[in-house]
Amino acid sequence: MSISENLYKHAGLVFPAGAVVLALVFAGQIDPYLAFVATSWVIFGLLGLSLDVVWGRGGLLSLGQTAFYGLGGYFGSVVAINLAPATGNSLIWALPAGAAFGALAAAALGYVIFFARMGPLQSTILSYTFTLLLWSVTQTFKLDVGEASIGGDNGMSNIPGIVLGFGEDAEPLGPNAAFAAAIVIAALLYFFTRWLMRGTFGRIVDCIRIDAEKTELLGYDVRKYQLLNFAYSGALAGLAGALFGLWANYLNPSIFSVQEALLVPIYVLVGGLGTLSGAFLGALAIGALSFFLGGGAVGGQTTLILGGVLILLVLFLQNGILGGLGNLWRKSLSDPNEAARNAGAVKIDSTVLGEILQDAAKDAGPAKNMGTDEAFKQFGGVIPVNKVTQTFTPGKPYSLIGPNGAGKSSFLKTCVGMYKPEGGTVTLGHDDITHAPIFDRVRKGMGVKNQKPQVFGELTVADNLWTAAFARTHDTDKAEEVAAKILSMLGLEGQSGVQASALSHGQQQWLDIGMVLCLAPRVVLLDEPAAGMTNEETRELSSLVRTLAKHTTVVVVEHDMEFVRTLEGHVTVLHQGEVFAEGDIETLRADDRVLDIYLGRSEHV
Numbered sequence: 231m232s233i234s235e236n237l238y239k240h241a242g243l244v245f246p247a248g249a250v251v252l253a254l255v256f257a258g259q260i261d262p263y264l265a266f267v268a269t270s271w272v273i274f275g276l277l278g279l280s281l282d283v284v285w286g287r288g289g290l291l292s293l294g295q296t297a298f299y300g301l302g303g304y305f306g307s308v309v310a311i312n313l314a315p316a317t318g319n320s321l322i323w324a325l326p327a328g329a330a331f332g333a334l335a336a337a338a339l340g341y342v343i344f345f346a347r348m349g350p351l352q353s354t355i356l357s358y359t360f361t362l363l364l365w366s367v368t369q370t371f372k373l374d375v376g377e378a379s380i381g382g383d384n385g386m387s388n389i390p391g392i393v394l395g396f397g398e399d400a401e402p403l404g405p406n407a408a409f410a411a412a413i414v415i416a417a418l419l420y421f422f423t424r425w426l427m428r429g430t431f432g433r434i435v436d437c438i439r440i441d442a443e444k445t446e447l448l449g450y451d452v453r454k455y456q457l458l459n460f461a462y463s464g465a466l467a468g469l470a471g472a473l474f475g476l477w478a479n480y481l482n483p484s485i486f487s488v489q490e491a492l493l494v495p496i497y498v499l500v501g502g503l504g505t506l507s508g509a510f511l512g513a514l515a516i517g518a519l520s521f522f523l524g525g526g527a528v529g530g531q532t533t534l535i536l537g538g539v540l541i542l543l544v545l546f547l548q549n550g551i552l553g554g555l556g557n558l559w560r561k562s563l564s565d566p567n568e569a570a571r572n573a574g575a576v577k578i579d580s581t582v583l584g585e586i587l588q589d590a591a592k593d594a595g596p597a598k599n600m601g602t603d604e605a606f607k608q609f610g611g612v613i614p615v616n617k618v619t620q621t622f623t624p625g626k627p628y629s630l631i632g633p634n635g636a637g638k639s640s641f642l643k644t645c646v647g648m649y650k651p652e653g654g655t656v657t658l659g660h661d662d663i664t665h666a667p668i669f670d671r672v673r674k675g676m677g678v679k680n681q682k683p684q685v686f687g688e689l690t691v692a693d694n695l696w697t698a699a700f701a702r703t704h705d706t707d708k709a710e711e712v713a714a715k716i717l718s719m720l721g722l723e724g725q726s727g728v729q730a731s732a733l734s735h736g737q738q739q740w741l742d743i744g745m746v747l748c749l750a751p752r753v754v755l756l757d758e759p760a761a762g763m764t765n766e767e768t769r770e771l772s773s774l775v776r777t778l779a780k781h782t783t784v785v786v787v788e789h790d791m792e793f794v795r796t797l798e799g800h801v802t803v804l805h806q807g808e809v810f811a812e813g814d815i816e817t818l819r820a821d822d823r824v825l826d827i828y829l830g831r832s833e834h835v
């Protein structure tokens with residue numbers, strides 16, 4: 231790896247570290263008033279970071295960050311007013327209290343958003359409403375807590391300054407020292423957040439943003455991760471709010487205002503969505519522009535400047551400053567996706583496949599049966615699954631066929647948990663999974679491949695497989711081992727560092743199948759797996775399915791009759807949501823009743 235490539239890989243560490251050192255040097259030199267104002271830019275950067283965690287990484291545009299910020303500010307300040315006199319130091323009270331309250335508020339709001347499975351727009355609107363609600367309530371909310379007095383629209387004053395020392399003589403820091411302290415606090419939080427987001431937690435959060443359904447189909451409890459990430463972002467915002475309270479010595483309801491709420495996404499967009507450090511750059515850029523061009527007022531961002539910045543952003547810098555620079559830099563580096571062009575058709579290494587299936591049986595136990603008893607699903611007047619009773623066992627593949635709209639996919643989705651049945655039961659092994667969430671079914675041994683390839687396009691091939699393997703093993707090294715084996719089974723070792731989106735459609739299908747195998751599933755459900763595959767790939771797939779069926783239970787929904795014939799398994803014909811006929815494909819093909827439903831005739835039906 232060249233120096234430039236190495237530097238690019240660690241840019242999020244090296245440049246921010248350099249910027250922190252530089253800022254600390256400046257902090258000692260600059261005019262105290264500028265230091266005082268610049269401290270607020272650092273705090274706004276921290277608030278921007280909290281949004282980038284949940285939006286840039288988690289995929290949810292939250293307009294509730296200022297709500298957590300304000301709540302953290304108020305709560306942290308109340309705690310600091312009452313407890314700081316005992317220690318002198320104000321930070322040790324205000325910051326943890328603000329963070330805890332921010333996290334709690336975000337967890338409460340997140341619970342409603344994620345557990346009600348709200349869509350992105352609904353979630354954004356709800357978070358905005360939450361902020362507005364607080365803005366309105368705090369106008370009249372008055373409460374005395376010990377020495378602290380929350381005074382409605384008069385705000386709350388006598389908040390202690392940023393006091394670093396301890397004891398009775400401890401004094402609030404001067405503007406330059408307070409600026410330096412804010413830089414150190416922000417730097418610590420930035421580097422911790424970066425570490426968190428580059429680790430397993432961040433990987434799963436990224437996967438959820440890219441494809442939440444697929445992430446759950448790997449066995450991850452998506453809502454739990456979304457909630458944790460949101461609560462973490464709330465903690466960051468709450469801590470920033472508490473620091474703001476100490477910096478300003480005063481808080482009022484304007485902290486929850488519409489303008490504040492909309493500024494945060496602008497910081498993130500200007501700096502570069504998803505870059506983490508961009509939030510600080512955005513806050514600095516907007517803050518400095520407003521300060522130097524807008525008359526030097528604290529927080530005096532004029533509408534004109536913001537409007538200008540936004541127009542520039544839309545026209546020239548859609549990825550923000552850091553995103554744009556990153557794209558330019560990447561162009562000068564060797565293309566990591568080059569190897570995708572050299573990849574031929576996937577050819578399964580059957581020896582490695584055999585080993586994988588044996589290992590899976592050792593790790594995950596014997597194959598399981600899957601069954602439905604009178605499963606029933608209805609959409610208004612349409613009944614796509616009408617009291618279907620089926621048992622699937624290992625040994626040979628099961629195929630579900632039937633004309634368009636027969637209910638094949640609906641039946642599969644009912645088994646997977648994507649559709650909740652109104653009647654009947656679904657069992658996996660000895661477990662009744664009728665009402666189990668999807669991730670739980672996967673953990674119990676279900677492996678699902680949907681019709682379209684579902685891979686995490688932004689992640690490399692190796693990382694896609696690792697993420698799937700980690701869902702089962704919960705062990706970094708073991709996951710690497712499993713992923714490497716699947717990679718070699720697929721013959722994609724040369725493409726391990728390639729982004730999955732750069733692979734051809736067929737290769738993505740195989741990668742998806744590889745991810746399912748990483749789960750060591752005891753029951754495999756495949757929805758039209760041969761769709762979009764070449765003849766050669768379809769033959770390869772047929773052989774894989776037959777081998778798989780010797781070790782696990784396999785159910786395939788398929789349109790392609792020729793493919794079904796090559797599977798040499800049991801075939802169920804569905805028609806209007808009901809089991810219409812069963813048997814082997816040759817007998818069914820010769821059955822006039824089956825021909826009639828395919829041809830839309832009623833002669834023998």
Ligand SMILES: Nc1ncnc2c1ncn2[C@@H]1O[C@H](COP(=O)(O)OP(=O)(O)OP(=O)(O)O)[C@@H](O)[C@H]1O
Pocket residue numbers: 609612613614632633634635636637638639640641
């Ligand atoms: N989410 C849904 N909401 C409303 N109706 C649905 C839903 N899913 C499926 N249906 C209806 O159920 C019926 C069966 O659809 P389904 O996709 O299960 O059939 P299929 O046999 O898989 O068809 P195809 O081969 O065309 O994919 C159709 O009439 C479809 O419109």
